[in-house]
Every structure is written in C-alpha cells, then in structure tokens.
C-alpha cells in the first residue's frame with residue numbers, strides 16, 4: 001500500500017483488495033474523518049449496483065471515496081447525480097485523439113460515445129457515533145471492458161484516450177471534488193441538476209425503465225427538482241421514478257442523444 005498526499009487529497013493505494021468500497025467503509029467505521037480515497041490495482045470481489053458483480057481487470061480504475069456526513073440525510077438522494085456529473089467532467093478533461101461525446105445515463109452511468117465506460121456504486125451506513133458514512137465507488141474501464149454485458153460498453157483506450165491510470169484517477173477525483181463543492185452539501189442541487197441535464201443521454205427520447213418488479217416505456221422528459229427521472233408514458237400520464245435501469249428504445253431521437261442505441 002502507498003499513501004499519497006497530493007495537495008490536501010488523502011489517498012491510500014493498494015495492490016489488491018476485495019472491493020475498494022469495502023476498504024473505504026471499514027476506514028469510516030474505524031473513525032477516519034474522510035474524505036479518504038482508496039484505489040486498488042486489482043479487486044477480487046468488485047461489486048456493482050443491484051448486487052451484481054463488477055468485473056475488475058487490472059488496467060482499469062477502481063476507486064472509492066469515504067465521506068462522513070457529506071450532506072443532511074434528506075439531500076443524500078442527490079449524490080448519484082452529483083457523482084456522475086463530477087466523474088463525467090473529470091473524464092472530459094483527459095486527452096483524447098478525437099474528443100468523444102461523454103454523457104450521463106440516469107442516474108449515474110457515464111457513457112463515452114454512447115457506451116458505458118463507468119459504473120458508480122454508492123453505499124452508506126449510520127456509524128455508532130450517529131454520523132453517516134457514505135462511500136462513492138467508481139469503476140472506470142480504462143484499458144479494457146467486459147464482453148457479454150446486457151448493454152453496450154467501452155473503455156477509454158478504445159475511445160482514443162491517451163491518459164494513464166494515475167492521470168485518470170487524478171481527473172476523476174478532481175471532477176468529483178469539484179461537483180461536491182458545487183453541490184454545497186445539498187444546498188445547490190439546482191446547479192447540479194442544470195449541469196447534469198446538459199449532458200443527459202436520452203433526454204427527449206423513448207426509453208424503457210426496468211424497475212424492481214416491472215418495466216415501463218415512455219419518453220424521458222426531465223429530471224425533477226429532487227433528481228428523479230420524469231417519464232411521459234404513451235398514454236400521456238407522467239411518472240417520476242426514483243430507482244431503475246434505463247435502456248434506450250430504438251428511434252432517431254435516441255440515436256442522436258445516446259450516440260448509440262442497443263437493440264432491445
């Protein structure tokens with residue numbers, strides 16, 4: 001393990017861990033005041049959203065940051081959008097042979113040229129002290145991406161990015177720190193929402209939202225003031241959705257706003 005103190009950023013870099021999210025949460029439980037970044041060259045038990053595993057090939061970025069009481073509890077639901085915006089902006093600062101479109105698919109996948117290149121997993125826990133520990137875990141496909149995923153994926157290398165892992169980590173961490181600062185502990189979610197909408201994949205286009213128990217088709221028309229996805233169904237009724245997986249449905253609008261549309 002190596003520790004770096006680049007300006008004020010606290011960062012522990014490991015060769016191999018089960019999951020950087022687990023290590024970051026253990027640090028918070030042990031009393032670390034945060035923010036503390038954990039990275040690892042390899043994960044043996046990387047976790048994704050909805051209890052899926054996250055394929056963790058060496059050469060990709062596995063980073064988690066432990067935050068203690070980053071905002072009042074009622075604002076924490078915004079964090080996926082804050083994190084996605086920060087990571088998106090971090091990736092946009094990297095050098096590419098030809099700058100690709102870098103978009104955000106609700107709530108917090110980052111797409112490069114319409115394909116998923118980043119996954120974000122946020123976990124939180126109330127500590128015995130009463131404080132809330134929140135871990136933002138970020139997996140970036142830097143050198144490679146998995147095959148046989150149910151959605152299109154890519155890596156930064158495949159998109160012509162010439163940065164090494166250390167540079168990707170630096171930009172991702174800076175991007176996230178800047179977004180957290182703009183968010184201002186939840187007081188300025190309005191600014192996050194506007195910036196997020198600027199990079200939204202699929203805005204105005206038809207999509208399918210897979211909920212825990214069913215799917216709903218409609219047009220993604222907006223984010224509401226709490227960051228929920230606003231979906232207009234073909235019947236004209238409007239729903240707000242707080243959790244789900246969004247897939248574009250083939251159409252000219254979807255093709256232009258995602259950059260790529262998976263067959264459904």
Ligand code: BTN
Nearest residue numbers: 019046047048049119120137139
């Ligand atoms: C997703 O399912 O899209 C979220 C994937 C999150 C993966 C990252 S890799 C670093 C951190 N450690 C983990 O075990 N998961 C997150």
